Amino acid sequence: MTRRRGFTLIEITLGIVLTGVVALMAYGAIAAAADTQERLAADRSDRLADAAWRSLVVDAVRSARSPLDYDAPTLIVQDGAGTGGRPADRLAVVTSSGSPPLSPGTDWALSIGAEGDGMIARASPLGPWQDARVVRGPAALRGMSVEVLGPGGWVTAWASDLELPRALRITFFTEDGEAGVPLVIAVPAGTP
């Protein structure tokens, strides 16, 4: 009988097992990579949504119209409480802000507050006709607390038909409590 050259059964079994182990490790690594990628993307989009929301509020308040232009309060802060004792204040402002999602060329009546289980900003044009805008706040936000710096110090509500407050301090809330650093906005004397 000639001697056959080749692999023994043991060698082949060992080879298959090793291949399987290596394939499993590679699969694990790829799955972990995809997972990390997804988490980073979600993290980044949360941060962008948060920045856009804050800049909407800041731009609107910085471009607030003077109440004297409208013979009516142009910046109104209502104190409110939502579910679970979380603050659910509402801020309404007449603004000439033209930064997205608002657009220039008109004044906007903008109202921001907690609705349902999120926050919503609604803007409707007061001057030349434009589409109304509705913007949903970052998904994690549930409400906000607004304090107003009037002539006598910080108060929790505002509706003057003579003057704008000197500043606002807005604290956003998530399910777990305060979200990030409070937003302080010094209010200019009113847009000419």
Place this chain on the structure above:
Amino acid sequence: MKRDGLTLLEVMVALVILGLVVTASLELYGSALRSAANAEAWATATAYAEEAMELAKLDPGSMVARGSERFEDGFQRQVALRALAPLLAEITVTVTFPDGGTFEVRRLRESQ
């Protein structure tokens, strides 16, 4: 007698190459996660700086009087006011990161 098999040198070269590939791929994860954490820290630091700058616009004196503030998340903040000319002052807000780096925001302000 001649034995079939790999030499020690061949095995070592294979192990080194394997090691390099694994280290490189782990490093890639690490740097992605670090840059995400970094972005988070910068966003927080900017928010602290903006808050202080707005408050300093309203009342610089009280912000300077607060001295160095330390927050629960490890950030530190200090506001300084420097007179530049008879009616001009410079507000400087310095925010220190929990791991030691700092950044400054400056702004000119009319002083009465």
